[in-house]
Amino acid sequence: MRVRPWMVLVVAVLLPGCGHVLARLPVRGLMFAFYTLLLGVITWNLTTPETSLVGRLAGGLxxxxxxxxxxxxxxxxxxxxVDVSS
Known part of the structure; x- marks a missing residue:
């Protein structure tokens, strides 16, 4: 059974990496989730506390x-x- 692309989009927006799992690309989803977390932590630690929340999490976002x-x-x-000819 194929999953509709809009369902994958909704899941991907709500849970990072899980859209790929739903699209049957679990390793790719795990890599994206890992790098989202990793770059979020890196940019958080490289910025100053005066930077906005979006700026502090820019890499992960x-x-x-x-x-x-x-x-x-x-x-x-x-x-x-979908074949509509029949």
């Missing part, structure tokens, strides 16, 4: 955004087109 787009793109590519 960037990977998160790329992850959501990537999960949706893979799900859309793997979706089976």
């Amino acid at each position: 960037f990977v998160y955004a790329v992850s959501v787009l990537d999960a949706y793109t893979w799900a859309a590519r793997r979706a089976v087109p």
Whole structure:
């Protein structure tokens, strides 16, 4: 059974990395979740406390955004087109 791309998108927005798991790319999802956390921690430690929350988590948020787009793109590519000719 194929999962609809919009369902993968919703899951990817709510839970980083899980959209890939739903699209049957679990290793890719685990890598995105790991790097989201890793870069979030790195940018948190490299910035000053005066920096905004978004600025302090910028690395993790960037990977998160790329992850959501990537999960949706893979799900859309793997979706089976519907045959309306019959």
